[in-house]
Amino acid sequence: MKKFLFILSIFLCTSCSYKTILHADGTIHLKKGSSNIYLLQEKNQYLMIDSGTPNTASKIEKALQKNNISPDRISHLILTHAHYDHAGNAAYFQKKYGIQLIMGKKDISMVRKNGLDSHLCGQGLIGKIGKKNVAKQTYTPFIPDILIDQKFELNSIGFDGIILPISGHTEGSIVVIQQSKAFVGDMIRGGIFKNKVPKRHFFMCDIQDNNKDIKYISQLPNIQTWYVGHYGPLKNSDVLKFLNR
Ligand SMILES: [Zn+2]
Numbered sequence: 001m002k003k004f005l006f007i008l009s010i011f012l013c014t015s016c017s018y019k020t021i022l023h024a025d026g027t028i029h030l031k032k033g034s035s036n037i038y039l040l041q042e043k044n045q046y047l048m049i050d051s052g053t054p055n056t057a058s059k060i061e062k063a064l065q066k067n068n069i070s071p072d073r074i075s076h077l078i079l080t081h082a083h084y085d086h087a088g089n090a091a092y093f094q095k096k097y098g099i100q101l102i103m104g105k106k107d108i109s110m111v112r113k114n115g116l117d118s119h120l121c122g123q124g125l126i127g128k129i130g131k132k133n134v135a136k137q138t139y140t141p142f143i144p145d146i147l148i149d150q151k152f153e154l155n156s157i158g159f160d161g162i163i164l165p166i167s168g169h170t171e172g173s174i175v176v177i178q179q180s181k182a183f184v185g186d187m188i189r190g191g192i193f194k195n196k197v198p199k200r201h202f203f204m205c206d207i208q209d210n211n212k213d214i215k216y217i218s219q220l221p222n223i224q225t226w227y228v229g230h231y232g233p234l235k236n237s238d239v240l241k242f243l244n245r
Contacts, residue, residue: 018052018063025181027227030063032056034192034230035085038183039069042159046074048099049176049183050229054088054139057096071097076157079144080185081170082107084115084137086229091140100157104165105147107172114138117170120203126192127202134203148174168213169201175217180224182217188239190231198226198234198242215243 013033021029028039030052037060038049046069052060064071077099079087093099103111110117115138122128146152152163154176161178169186176183187210191197204210217223218239226234 017059018056020063020067023225023233025179025225027181027225028067028069029227029233030060032059036227036229036232038227039074040159040161040178044073045158047154047157047159048074048077048093049227050080050086050185051077051089051093053085054137057089057092060089071099074099076100076102076146076159078163078174078176078183079103079107080175080183080229081173082110082115083117083170083186084134084139086185087111087115087142088139091142094142094145100145101142102146102148102152102163103144104167104170104172104174105149106165106167107170108144108147110170110172111141111144114141119170119205121205123200123202123204123207130202148172154178166213166216168206168210169204177217177220177223180222181227182220182223182225182236183227184217184229186229187217188214188226188234188242189228190234192231195231196234196238198239201230211243214239218243 016032018030018032030037035052037052040047077093090101094101120131120135122131148163148165154161164175166175186201189199189201191199218236223236
């Protein structure tokens with residue numbers, strides 16, 4: 001158990017701060033340990049995708065400040081799913097800055113249970129050992145402003161792109177597509193050591209269904225980069241190789 005907690009601490013990098021990567025396609029990428037938060041800009045407004053692990057909001061605020069982004073200019077926060085390492089600071093940002101929360105309708109029961117998920121299927125050694133610990137992680141619940149259960153056009157809230165509900169990793173998982181970019185949450189991940197190498201996510205129950213979803217996203221027009229919840233980003237060509245391996 002001690003060994004696992006050590007690996008978990010590296011994985012979450014609890015004492016680390018968020019580093020910023022500015023990608024050529026305009027994606028603002030905040031990265032702490034294995035976890036990613038993304039921001040997309042449209043004129044003077046920002047859309048945030050995922051919110052990191054609980055109690056790291058002040059670190060996110062510091063990273064935003066370094067990038068001259070006032071949280072007041074973030075109009076919406078999209079949660080790719082309701083796990084603690086994606087929705088951990090959603091309540092904080094909603095309450096403090098009035099940021100509107102968007103998430104998949106089918107994950108609402110998880111939010112009501114403070115993020116507890118009793119349906120995790122561990123993949124690989126880390127997934128299998130980590131399952132019990134991850135299943136215990138909680139966060140402050142919140143009431144989402146927009147629930148997604150069908151294709152959602154982001155232009156209705158002033159941004160380019162769409163949201164698609166694609167259950168798999170969780171029932172209410174959603175994907176954001178904007179031009180060449182796919183923000184897929186935990187549909188797939190990058191490698192722990194080789195971050196840009198696509199890997200099966202640690203928690204996935206139906207592998208065939210997961211492959212079907214990955215294939216669907218990879219074949220959407222113009223997709224080049226997969227921005228994943230953990231490690232990454234991934235090239236679409238590498239994701240195709242992962243499917244055909
Ligand atoms: Zn997850």
